[in-house]
Amino acid sequence: MPKPVIFSIDDDASVLNSIERDLRAKYGGDYRVLPINSGKAALEYLKKMEQRNETVALFLVDQRMPEMNGTEFLAEAMQTHPQAKRVLLTAYGDTQAAIDSINEVRLDYYLMKPWHPPEERLYPILDELLADWKAHVRLPYDGIRVAGALWSLSSHQVKDFLTRHQIPYQWLDIEKDSNARSLVESATTEAKLPVIFFPDGKVLVEPELKELADKVGLQTQAGLPFYDIIIIGSGPAGLAAAVYAGSEGYKCLVIEKAAPGGQAGSSPKIENYLGFPAGISGDDLTRRAVSQAKRFGVEILSAQEAVQVGVNDAYRIVKLNDGTNISCHAVLIATGASFHTLKMPGADKLTGAGIYYGAAYTEAMNYKDGDVSVVGGANSAAQGAIYLSQFARKVTVLIRGHAPTASKHLVDAMQSNAKIEILTDADLLEVKGNDTLERIVIKNTKSDETQTLDASALFVFIGVQPQSKIVSELVMCSGKGYVFTGPDVMVDKRPPPGWTLERDPFLLETSTPGIFAAGDVRYGTSHRVASAVGEGAIAYALMKEYLKTL
Numbered sequence: 001m002p003k004p005v006i007f008s009i010d011d012d013a014s015v016l017n018s019i020e021r022d023l024r025a026k027y028g029g030d031y032r033v034l035p036i037n038s039g040k041a042a043l044e045y046l047k048k049m050e051q052r053n054e055t056v057a058l059f060l061v062d063q064r065m066p067e068m069n070g071t072e073f074l075a076e077a078m079q080t081h082p083q084a085k086r087v088l089l090t091a092y093g094d095t096q097a098a099i100d101s102i103n104e105v106r107l108d109y110y111l112m113k114p115w116h117p118p119e120e121r122l123y124p125i126l127d128e129l130l131a132d133w134k135a136h137v138r139l140p141y142d143g144i145r146v147a148g149a150l151w152s153l154s155s156h157q158v159k160d161f162l163t164r165h166q167i168p169y170q171w172l173d174i175e176k177d178s179n180a181r182s183l184v185e186s187a188t189t190e191a192k193l194p195v196i197f198f199p200d201g202k203v204l205v206e207p208e209l210k211e212l213a214d215k216v217g218l219q220t221q222a223g224l225p226f227y228d229i230i231i232i233g234s235g236p237a238g239l240a241a242a243v244y245a246g247s248e249g250y251k252c253l254v255i256e257k258a259a260p261g262g263q264a265g266s267s268p269k270i271e272n273y274l275g276f277p278a279g280i281s282g283d284d285l286t287r288r289a290v291s292q293a294k295r296f297g298v299e300i301l302s303a304q305e306a307v308q309v310g311v312n313d314a315y316r317i318v319k320l321n322d323g324t325n326i327s328c329h330a331v332l333i334a335t336g337a338s339f340h341t342l343k344m345p346g347a348d349k350l351t352g353a354g355i356y357y358g359a360a361y362t363e364a365m366n367y368k369d370g371d372v373s374v375v376g377g378a379n380s381a382a383q384g385a386i387y388l389s390q391f392a393r394k395v396t397v398l399i400r401g402h403a404p405t406a407s408k409h410l411v412d413a414m415q416s417n418a419k420i421e422i423l424t425d426a427d428l429l430e431v432k433g434n435d436t437l438e439r440i441v442i443k444n445t446k447s448d449e450t451q452t453l454d455a456s457a458l459f460v461f462i463g464v465q466p467q468s469k470i471v472s473e474l475v476m477c478s479g480k481g482y483v484f485t486g487p488d489v490m491v492d493k494r495p496p497p498g499w500t501l502e503r504d505p506f507l508l509e510t511s512t513p514g515i516f517a518a519g520d521v522r523y524g525t526s527h528r529v530a531s532a533v534g535e536g537a538i539a540y541a542l543m544k545e546y547l548k549t550l
């Protein structure tokens with residue numbers, strides 16, 4: 001937290017020097033003493049301070065200054081810094097102006113020049129005012145502040161990125177908070193959101209996630225040109241493989257396009273993972289796994305997407321979306337799966353503006369006391385609904401089938417929750433709203449009746465699709481895009497065409513030697529955290545076998 005500021009403002013250089021010297025001598029240890037020679041310059045400076053979220057404890061301002069006198073300055077300064085103490089420095093002839101300003105600008109004190117000796121005529125007064133200020137001040141948040149609008153997709157993406165990386169921030173909604181709006185206006189004239197204010201004074205306007213990742217100190221560039229193992233995806237499968245590879249001394253790089261944890265990282269509470277009888281939140285599990293992997297020397301890149309995987313003799317080459325190529329001997333595809341998106345008209349426009357894919361964690365607080373809906377009947381939807389019910393007034397769960405398919409403990413928890421209403425046989429037909437989601441239209445597939453519901457937010461958890469595009473031309477995949485491994489790549493009990501080795505593919509090896517797959521992206525997996533972790537661990541053991549043969 002930067003030191004609070006004591007401003008001294010006077011156009012007379014010798015007076016300014018002398019008051020600065022006296023203030024520093026007594027208050028320099030606890031406060032930053034800032035001398036400025038005009039009211040206008042001080043107001044400009046105040047704007048910058050606001051962006052850095054610095055606090056002003058006291059204004060000590062000369063009344064007689066050209067352009068803008070002390071009272072006029074204080075009248076403006078108190079708009080943005082109402083908590084700061086206000087002291088006018090006056091000459092004998094200014095007494096009436098000073099008395100008038102007691103009401104006008106709620107002046108705390110007027111000091112007569114000269115103020116010497118300061119021990120008698122300055123410090124006792126300021127001591128009292130500063131003690132009073134300290135007792136009542138509400139110090140501003142001194143971390144990252146994200147100012148944006150609830151309807152802006154890029155604001156949602158930034159919040160989601162920071163939340164998923166467990167980086168604390170304060171959300172300032174420019175639609176509800178006029179101070180937040182003026183803060184944004186003071187920082188940029190561009191109509192872009194969000195605007196992110198950092199404690200060091202740096203401001204980013206609608207940044208790319210990679211720029212944001214760099215600014216918050218996450219690793220975005222590989223430290224080496226070559227690794228033994230590259231893992232693409234940092235969900236449970238990727239992180240499990242990374243922990244084993246790192247712990248056995250292999251040079252290992254994990255590439256993550258968003259934030260570590262994958263789908264599991266977005267789960268409010270995983271209750272069926274071995275060893276956690278009271279459940280564990282996805283971000284807690286992720287934090288532990290990430291620190292475990294890093295402790296073993298694994299590098300994890302954030303906000304870096306792998307866009308292609310290639311083969312060059314014994315080397316496997318991974319290309320990133322910034323054009324960088326990184327080579328290695330073995331690659332693990334642990335890219336998991338992502339939710340299907342809504343296909344109806346208007347859904348794209350409202351994504352991030354009321355429609356969210358699996359983002360209950362990030363946005364729940366913003367819908368406090370609101371009516372929200374959840375689409376989907378499986379575990380992830382049920383967890384989302386239960387989590388949202390802690391904040392929302394009402395949560396309507398829309399399930400296309402006749403009953404939820406979530407685990408029994410989750411269905412029981414939803415059914416006994418007074419805030420949750422489950423609508424089965426409910427087909428979502430339309431989403432409506434101009435800038436933000438306002439209503440949804442659903443049809444009961446049994447009765448054919450349609451109804452329109454108010455909905456300030458719709459959290460979508462419908463079906464998942466494998467994220468296998470980066471290898472779909474290199475390895476064999478199912479019709480739905482799941483990556484085949486081991487026995488599934490065999491054709492008539494023989495290795496697939498193009499297979500170059502004597503041996504058959506390992507259990508979790510794809511149709512290309514040295515390229516492995518684990519977790520939700522793999523054909524035949526069971527879409528569970530424990531399965532992904534187990535497959536990640538087995539994939540590592542098989543990659544180790546593979547490395548031994550090179």
Ligand SMILES: Cc1cc2nc3c(=O)[nH]c(=O)nc-3n(C[C@H](O)[C@H](O)[C@H](O)COP(=O)(O)OP(=O)(O)OC[C@H]3O[C@@H](n4cnc5c(N)ncnc54)[C@H](O)[C@@H]3O)c2cc1C
Binds near residue numbers: 521529
């Ligand atoms: C909300 C929710 C709740 C859940 N709750 C439970 C539960 O309680 N119990 C349970 O057992 N299971 C649960 N699951 C399922 C479980 O989370 C998944 O089965 C598991 O996360 C799969 O792990 P994974 O590592 O294979 O893939 P994922 O978790 O999907 O991770 C894949 C990662 O790869 C990254 N990636 C993808 N493509 C690229 C690329 N080209 N470049 C770089 N990175 C890339 C993604 O950003 C992602 O971070 C839940 C899922 C969700 C969504």
